[in-house]
Amino acid sequence: MEKIMNDYLEKIDKYLKPMPASDRVDIVKEIKSEMLELEMKQQLSPEQILEKLGNPKTLATAYLGDSISKTQTFSLRRFAIVTAFYSLTGISGMFVLPFTSILAAALMFSGIIAPLAGLINLIGCLLGFEIPWVVFQFGPYTPGPIAAFPLSIIVGILLFLGGKGCWKLTLKYIKTVSTLKGRTLHQDTEE
Amino acid sequence: MNIEDWKSQIKRGTLEFCILLMINKRAYYGYEIISELDALPILSVKESTIYPLLRRLLKEELLTSFWQETTEGLPPRKYYSITEKGREYLNAMTAEWNNLLAAISQIQE
Numbered sequence: 483m484e485k486i487m488n489d490y491l492e493k494i495d496k497y498l499k500p501m502p503a504s505d506r507v508d509i510v511k512e513i514k515s516e517m518l519e520l521e522m523k524q525q526l527s528p529e530q531i532l533e534k535l536g537n538p539k540t541l542a543t544a545y546l547g548d549s550i551s552k553t554q555t556f557s558l559r560r561f562a563i564v565t566a567f568y569s570l571t572g573i574s575g576m577f578v579l580p581f582t583s584i585l586a587a588a589l590m591f592s593g594i595i596a597p598l599a600g601l602i603n604l605i606g607c608l609l610g611f612e613i614p615w616v617v618f619q620f621g622p623y624t625p626g627p628i629a630a631f632p633l634s635i636i637v638g639i640l641l642f643l644g645g646k647g648c649w650k651l652t653l654k655y656i657k658t659v660s661t662l663k664g665r666t667l668h669q670d671t672e673e
Numbered sequence: 674m675n676i677e678d679w680k681s682q683i684k685r686g687t688l689e690f691c692i693l694l695m696i697n698k699r700a701y702y703g704y705e706i707i708s709e710l711d712a713l714p715i716l717s718v719k720e721s722t723i724y725p726l727l728r729r730l731l732k733e734e735l736l737t738s739f740w741q742e743t744t745e746g747l748p749p750r751k752y753y754s755i756t757e758k759g760r761e762y763l764n765a766m767t768a769e770w771n772n773l774l775a776a777i778s779q780i781q782e
Contacts, residue, residue: 508751511740512724515748516704522747535720544721545728 484528487517490538497542509545578655586648593642600634603627684716688726690770691716693755693763696736702750703727727753735759 491510498506513535520526520534535541599616606613607627618630625633695701695709707723710716730736730753737756740749755763 509724509728512703512751513720515702515750516707516720518748519704519750523745541721541724544725547725 483514483518483521486528486532487514487521490532490535491517493538494542497539498545500546513541579652582648582652582655586645586652589641589645589648591645593638593640593645595638596641597631597635597638600631600638603634604631680715684718688716688718688722689730690763690766692723692726692730693735693759693766696753696755697760697763700739700752700754702752704750706753730759735762 491514494513495506495510498509501509517531517535520531521528526534600618603613603616603618604627606616618625618634620633691710692706695706701709703720703724706727707718707720710718710723727736727738731738734756736753736759738751738753741752742749
């Protein structure tokens with residue numbers, strides 16, 4: 483086969499790049515089949531054949547016309563799905579995740595610190611020290627060191643439970659997001 | 674007012690019908706369709722029209738295709754044949770076509 487005909491087919495293949503390789507091979511094979519038929523049966527010269535087939539870009543674009551409009555709506559849809567998904571989880575994640583996870587850590591930490599402080603205060607009081615940097619204050623009420631210890635344990639437990647709740651909320655949120663993500667992506671690949 | 678514009682509109686609107694009518698008779702390969710339509714000037718088409726159209730008809734499952742070797746030492750050809758769905762569609766098209774012809778001749782009277 484003449485070089486100019488091969489070049490023509492290569493151009494077609496190049497312009498068809500957006501299509502799957504298997505489609506491209508099939509299209510080029512079909513055009514090549516017609517070229518050879520025109521050459522051998524109709525005795526046309528390579529120049530006449532190329533003239534009949536027209537501009538390779540026009541021919542390739544004609545193939546793309548249909549499939550691009552189809553894939554574009556598809557990819558736009560996909561783009562919309564993905565964007566909607568990421569903007570939703572992204573924005574909520576931006577607020578929800580730091581809030582719940584930091585709160586969880588802070589509350590659990592405080593939950594442990596509070597009874598410890600109460601214990602230090604109690605021991606200090608029993609040994610006759612006044613520890614100025616440990617002060618319990620519940621609103622306007624300031625209990626003495628002995629009353630403060632059981633109170634600090636109760637507060638500590640409440641804080642710890644609150645922290646644990648926040649942590650569970652964080653885990654639940656992450657789990658929901660990842661199943662949502664999985665579902666979106668699954669739906670996405672199915673189409 | 675350009676009669677060529679109108680002719681190309683008619684061609685665009687009926688080409689699918691013509692191709693299905695041809696392939697309904699027997700399996701055709703692309704170039705064969707092109708050269709047969711070329712003999713009927715009002716329906717003559719370029720490769721850039723016929724091949725993408727055949728591809729779309731394949732996608733819509735109105736046609737199926739198969740590659741077949743030739744006996745004349747030519748490269749294999751891609752043949753198109755009609756499917757059951759294509760035949761049903763063609764029947765519906767034929768009915769509408771007859772409707773159109775009847776309507777036009779009624780107007781012409």
